[in-house]
Amino acid sequence: MKKILKNNGIAFLIGFIFVGLLAWLYISSNSTTTALVNTINNAVYDHLLRANLDKLPPIKQNNIAIVAIDDQSIAEQGRWPWSREKMASLVNKLHQMQAAVVAFDIIFSEPERNIMTQALSSLDKTPAASDGSLHTSLKQLVPYFNFDEAFAKSLSQGDFVLGMVLDAQNDSTSGSLPAPLLTLSQEQANSLAIPTMNGYLGNIAVLQNAAHQAGFLNAAPDDDGTLRQTNLIMNYHNNIYPSLALEATRLYLLSDQIQLVTANYGRTSVLEGLQLDQTLIPTDETGSILIPFRVGAYAYPYISASDILENRVKEKDIASKIIFIGATATGLGDLKPSSIANNYPGVEVHASIASAILDNYFPAKPVWGRGLEFVLIIGLGVIGALLFPFLNAFILSIIALLSILGWLFTTTWLWTTHHLVLTLLFPLIAVLFLAFMNMVNSYLSASKQRKEIKSVFGQYVPQQHIDTILKSSNESLLEGESKELTVLFSDIRGFTTMSEKLTAVQLKAQLNEYLSAMTAVIFALGGTIDKYVGDMIMAFWNAPISDHQHAKKTILAGLEMQRTLQEVNKIFLEKNLPDIHIGIGINTGMINVGDMGSRYRRAYTAIGDSVNLASRLEGMCRPYEVDILVGEDTYKETKDDFLFLYVDKVKVKGKTQGVDIYLPLGLATEVSPEQIEEVNAHAIAVQHYFNQEWEIAESLFTTLHTKYPNRYLYEVYLDRVKTYKENPPGENWDGAYVALTK
Template sequence: MGLLIKHWPRIGITLIPLVFALLHATGVLPIGVLQRLDDIIYDARLRATMPKTLDERIVVIDIDEKSLAEVGRWPWGRNRLAGLVDEVFNRQKAALLGFDVVFAEPDQSSGLARLDELSKGELKDAPAFTERLAQLRGTLDYDSMFARSLEQRPVVMGYYFTSDREGRTNGMLPAPVMTREAMQGRPIAFTSWNGFGSNIEQVAKAAPVAGYFNSITDGDGVVRSIPLVAEYKGNYYESLSLSMFRMLAGQPQVQPGFPRDRFIGRGYTGLESIILRQGDKSLAVPVDSRVAALVPYRGPGGVGGQSFRYISAADVLAKRLPEGSLKGKIILLGTTAPGLLDLRVTPVGETYPGVEVHANVISGLLDDKLFVKPDYAMGYEVVVLLFAGLLLAFALPILSATRAVAVSVLMVILLVVQNFYLFQTQGLVMPLASALIMAITAFALNMSYGYFVESRSKRELANLFGTYVPPELVDEMVKAPENYSMAASNKELTVMFCDMRGFTKMSERMEPTKLQELLNSVFSRLTDLIRSNRGTIDKYMGDCVMAFWGAPVDTPNHAQLAVKSAMEMANAVRKINEEHRAQGIPEIGVGIGLNTGMMCVGDMGSHIRRSYTVIGDSVNLGSRLEGLSKAYGVDIVVSESCRRAAPDFAWQELDRVRVKGKEQAVAIFWPVAPSDRVEKGTVEELKTWAAFLKSYRAQDWDQCDLHMLNLQRMNAKKYLYEVYSERVASMRLLPFDPAWDGATNFETK
């Protein structure tokens, strides 16, 4: 909850694309770009997954350019078409013939109508003419001839529906496959038209099974689907492809497949499927909200598309095919000739034969593999958007940039893989564009907000503290910049004062630029050690550097790190002196004072110049301790409070001192080495030294002399022992003082 409260502006920004995506998905605010992108995604996915194999079950008899050149321009005399039908069934033994053309007007190409006029007019008194006309009528009535060829044969005729102001009609419609009563009063959103153009009555009665060949052209002019069942004046009619499939299946009844979920009310406008029922067997064909199915295109289309076999109608009429070449085949008669205007723009080709659209649907029905955008697609889209959107909205603000990129990429991959899986295995075409754009936009907004808003405060924080604290601490701080500020506060910290000794004499002998270069080199090496131990540089004061630990980033082991840093700095100075001796440069010394205690830390100074620093009595003590290092011949002096907070070192107590400005005596120590690196001889020396200090503070000078002899035997050159030898010799001359606390007073800073 704390993270949510902390990042609520960023979460709110990330939720914006989710809101717009949900408005689009629910139809409250349709976004045309997203619908167009969904179409593009569908088209690309369809092209990528097309089988591009030949379906040998279906053959297209093509009224192509060759046929027009040989037979003549369309429409042909129906005597020729009767011959074609006879050839298809009698000699070629086809299983089914479907016409992707309509015969809406009587065929007068034989001249029979004109001859009838003559027999009733100018030649009505010529019995021989009338008699001869009666003999020829059977061969000149092409419509009757064509109708006879269709009778009692597995033929499905084609027709079309129209929508115009007048609602014009022509020809004879087949019987509907469903009536209004079958809808049970439900307002199903069928594709609906108000006019039609169908076959003449003579043809329609001879071949009573027919289907419309209308497709649905989307807003971008592309044919992606066909309505399997459509509405006209309260009755429901089937498409050419569904009609041909039903004839192959034995003419099962067509019934509406209502949603089975009991929570969906009768006012719901969608169908779940079209049910083909025959006896106790049934087949459910899934449909979308328009009772349509997406065309499962097999390949690029046309003669060269290699999805279906194309045979020129001229070759069929001329009987050039070997007998039985089309045995058991499903035949579609259509055209690819550009002049006959039956070419469509589809996802797989811009000049796609309309007849092959129906061939693809029949193929899909036979394989039970029709693509459909189901009626519950909107609900699916909403659920996916909520899942992905909320996950990104609450996850991205709390993740690093690298992890945010990884999560966003994984989310996009998950959305694409899931969508592709449903398409490939279930034939479901689910919306994807809104979720993809939402995820990408949410990531972009989140990163932009992080960079332009949050990163600004982080950059400001880095600019404020970058010169004081190590880069790694700045990296920690910028993760939660609101937790850090320059405002003053009281905290327990550890402060260090480090003074370079010997630079004053060197300045008398060296050129200023050489001295500056040397001082900068030494400070750089020591500063790197402070920063590597998470220390904050306070300031440089001539040849002295001041630092502290525990702020601005909380560091529980600040005393431990400060002591470690001081010991590394002392070792670094020893190495620097080795280099100086080799180069003939005077050696330098170092004095370091460390104290742990309550201090005031923050941005302090005037309106002209300010700095992030520490002040307080504990800071002053640290400064005094640095000055004592020379008096005891050590490079590091640590207070009692600092020693207690850094238990992982072996310590040698130096003294109890009372520095200027403090009445309370303070025990001071020197860090010998990390506890796990103390040599056995050093352990014995420290025990002897502890015994010496006990005798010293008890004013037992004889015992002090005895311990000192042992100490000097162990470490004869140690300056500390010389100091205490002189003190013992001086204090022997004084009488026993019961009020003496063993502390040494220092009146200078």
């Protein structure tokens, strides 16, 4: 036990210090730490809201619509602001269509100019001022152009709610206020934490007196500028005024008044909600609620104001609904960052609140939530600090995973089932930190080995292979082994001549660009780079990571290298550099592979006869004027995947047995009928060639050469047939050609 405690002493100490700091951070009243905690909790709240949006209660009552002063309206009706005459027309049409309540996300704070009054004023400054009859005529027309009165008359016909703004900073006032919801005694005003406002911007008296009702439009974004919550009520001179959404809903529900629901804690009276007839709206002590988002932006029914004015809307789309009128046109749109969307229409905030009141859906942060989270930080933190140092990394990983899943389930369940918003992030942070901290020690020794493997293989294999090797933790990968590999050699044709024409800087740049492009192809198909020797590339497949398709992938790499080279040559042409042509040799066989070398320098490499044959096949591309040559064993493993053109049977230098070699034309599923026809015709010609039927073989090869003049291989066979006709190879001839090229 003493040994265990000694080994884990630092873990215990760090664990308890972290839990203490986290608990202090959570309850600290310091403005910086409080802001940090709020920022973290707000980010989690936003994520939970967006992630669980489809799980929240759906909108039950589809009795809210938005009449938008949108781009269409501006285009058809003229620029904003519209005349009060047009607004009166809009209100009249909504009233005729039986709208239950119409709420304006707009303030009419200034009177509209009467053009007749302006005309009279201008007339007094002209010689015509002495014309009494003209003056009298114009004066008689003044009432007919008083559109404020016309608008007011329209507003007096039904339940219309105007917008207003209450100001906590300035005590200036403008316009008129409606009658308050209720009036507080001075004692109530002092004890309750309802925000106190000092000024206001209201509507002109003639409009406010006609509409009777108004609601404030104040938005209260958090420190990061995001709207998450809003006040339903505010206090101005001990008078309580409602928000636009609350007042519109009150009228819709035919409720005469709203009551404050308070609770006494000692001598302190705390606001806990608002009673709207049978509906209890839970609020915090300031009368604020979380904005009850349940749908994304633009999810409520939108109707263009112009469509209303032009009689293009059916009455059923308006009748018996709460209508919010707001501007959404480009340049006018009231878009706000919110929890639900980065650009959320302000008018939809009012719609969301009204919809929630009608459906009795109020997500809320319980007053006891902060205390619960603090207890969980201490409780789970102490348990983790004491227990986790004794657990292995696997168990700690399971605990961390279950903690995350448990957190997701709990927060989602509380929100979607009980409408309780608890982020519970800080207890989760405590558990996860302690779990991951105690994993570190378990991984230290493994980390050292992983670094060694990465340093050995990082320069040879693609990143995905390195990742697989690191995950396997297989120490034998560094040891030598004998296994079947497929090897690829590529070499630039005429490299010596090309290099003599370039400066050292040009040669380096061109070679680096070429090698990078080819290596990218090899890595993309899972190959391992063995080495670069000048312009030569050697790569292999099936080590260090096993791959049962190694032969197929090697041929695919060869074909893709040739295709990629065409694109690279276009770049060289633009840079006035010579184009490059390469030959590629591919062979499969048992090969020794491993980390080899001296104590001064080591390399992960492959050696063996099959490697040598791949190198020789690359060299034989030149005499046949082909781009790729594939050995017999590679052909046998991939003959169903590719279409091959038989090239020859050769005895490479140093070998007595002939080896069949092939040219891959492409994937069997992608080749053309013409290519298949050529392969079949060529096979027949070769068979007659091996049977020493020279006349038939010569005729067939001549036909092939005529039909495919760019295939130099047929010239090779025609030259040999001509030679063998004069000097037959004998009855024991096995068809093999002795290659003198290494």
